[in-house]
Amino acid sequence: MHFQPKIDSFFVIVLSVIIVVISAVFLVPLGLDLSSGRIFSTGEWTIILSIYLASVGFMLWTFFGIKYALYDDHLYVQGGPFRSHIRYSDITRVASSLDMYTGYKLLTSKRGIEIHYRTAFFGSVKISPKEIDLFLVELKKRCPNAIFQIDQKTF
Secondary structure, eight states: OEEOBOBOHHHHHHHHHHHHHHHHHHHHHHHHHHHTTOOOOHHHHHHHHHHHHHHHHHHHHHHHTEEEEEOSSEEEEEETTEEEEEEGGGEEEEEEEOOOSSSEEEOBSSSEEEEEETTOSSSEEEEOBSSHHHHHHHHHHHOTTSEEEOOGGGO
């Protein structure tokens, strides 16, 4: 069963600001040097534009490549190149989360859930499925031993 992330306008604004800043850092110096009469070599243009496109591409891939899936034996979460296969037997607690600044996050919403599991490098992962109620019902079926601390007012 696959779930799409909930996307807040706040995250779209943050992503837009980050892309504008990255663009300013890479492209404004090119424009200033061109206006001063300096001519960049093809190699310099290639390097600068490659780093710029890789940076913006990575941000977009991470943001728009978020997906969550419940399989028979594990929960799969992905955000661009970041992926986790979380066995249901390793999940210890599922809780509401309003903390979007710390930890391992694969979410695009201020409000989400934090899944604590035994094999987590950071202790947990924060996600924000669009259909949160359906996601939680399905996760509860697969993780009967996990503690669910969900505050419905959070969503």
